[in-house]
Amino acid sequence: MSQGSNFVDYVKICCRSGHGGAGSAHLHRDKLTSKGGPDGGDGGRGGHVIVKGNAQLWTLLHLKFRKHVIAGDGEGGRLSLQTGKTGRDEILEVPLGTIAKNSETGEVLFEITKDGETQILTPGGRGGLGNWHFKSPTQQTPRFAQPGEPGQEVWNILELKLLADVGLVGFPNAGKSTLLSVVSAAKPEIADYAFTTIVPNLGIVAYRNNRSFIMADIPGIIEGASQGKGLGFRFLRHIERNSVLLFMIPADTSRTLKEEYQILLHELKEYNPELMDKPRVLAITKSDMLDDELLAELKNEVPANVPSVFISSVAQKGIDQLKDLLWKEINR
Template sequence: MSQGSNFVDYVKICCRSGHGGSGSAHLHRDKHTAKGGPDGGDGGRGGHVIVKGNAQLWTMLHLKFRKHVIAGDGESGGSSLKTGKTGRDEILEVPLGTIARDAETGEIVFEITQDGETKILTEGGRGGLGNWHFKSSTNQTPRFAQPGEGGKEVWNILELKLLADVGLVGFPNAGKSTLLSVVSAAKPEIADYAFTTIVPNLGIVAYRDNKSFVMADIPGIIEGASKGKGLGFRFLRHIERNSVLLFMIPADTNRTLKQEYDILLNELEEYNPELIHKPRVLAITKSDLLDDELLAEMKLELPADIPATFISSIAQKGLLELKDLLWKEINRSV
């Protein structure tokens, strides 16, 4: 199975937490005591549905076919003030960068960004109080206890926003997958037609002195992506999590570099204006197609407000200069 078919960044699941156990209405009895006072223990709480961050995961494939997650019920309280056993918690491990939403309202409940971080997605019902809680001067032997609180059943959405140092931004066929395959060990599918990359690919890029950074190839933006056209929304959300955006424009574009760059920038701004404030680097790809004269002309067209370089992934040209630029921006944004 290729990484593409393994990558799942969205699951909708029904989470049912456990019922709380009932409190006990037991009255103390032993061979020396015929009519003892209340000694009923509290019920155990119902199991929670918990989400836990796992830095080793990069997909939610393991949750894709798990439509219902059911935590255990708490046990009833016992005699001698014994508290019932807590219901079994259900723990869902997720990649870092996972957001939990309420499926009905779309509201974000929380976000998981740290390895080992845990958050309760659906809370278990509280256990009922035993009868000893209700003892008073006027009621010495209460023969009742509190029932446990019911569990909750909620539909939730878990969606992943990739955590990467560099996100590649460009139209389909800008050379993003090729760059990733050359500078890292990732093996994205590469072909010369739009939307080859229909899921993001992650690669670790080796840098000088044994340093490295994570690069994400995000499927091509097309004009109108911010309005949901094409595969727009699903992919633009991944860009929100990247530290630095690497804009990639092919040297053989039909537009000017400035036009192409402005269109990409506009798509990002339409989708989320905050993206405009991320550090950006521009790479002109396929520059092995340019002779010296064309190269000089294109340098004059470069936007003024962004560090830029000319590269060719196939000819392995300009890649170290590009890594230097990216490394500088990554560490400036930390």
């Protein structure tokens, strides 16, 4: 399977939590006691459906074919004030950056951002109280107990937003996948036609002194992506989680660098104005094709308010300079 078919960033799951066990209505009896008081224990709570962060995962693929998740029921209370056993919890491990939503209302329930972090997605029913809770001066031998609470059955959505240090932003065919394949061990599909990347690719970029950062190649933005054209919305959400945005514009663009940059900015702003607050770096790609005269001309076109660098992934030109710029922005 290629990396493409392994990347799953959205699953819808039916979660059924366990029923709480019923309380016991037992009255104490033994050799010496023929008419003892109430000693029925409480029922155990039903199992929860729990979501747990796992830093080793980067996709929801393992949950794709798991349509129903069913936690165990709690056991009933027992004599001698013994509480019933708690139902078995179901734990779903997810990558960091996963958001849980209620599928009917679309309400965001929580987000998992740390390794080992746990959140209850669907709580189990509470166990019923045993009869000894209902003992009173006027009713010394209650012969009743509480039933357990029923569990819940809810359809939930788990949605992944990639947590990367650098997100690559550019039109299709701007050289994003080529850059990722050069600076990391990721093996994205690469071809010289638009829309080769149809799933996000993640790569770990090695930096000086054994340090590293994570780069995400997100499918190319096209004009109108913020209205949901092309692969629009589905992939723009991954950019929300990146701490630095690397804008990539090819040197052979038919528009000016400023125009191309403004269109990319406009698409991001339309989708989510908060993205405009993120640090940005501009890379002009495919610059191995430029002679000195053209290079000087293009340098005058570069927008002034953003750190920029001319690179060529194929000729390995400007790559170290780019890494330095990105590292500086990530750790600012």
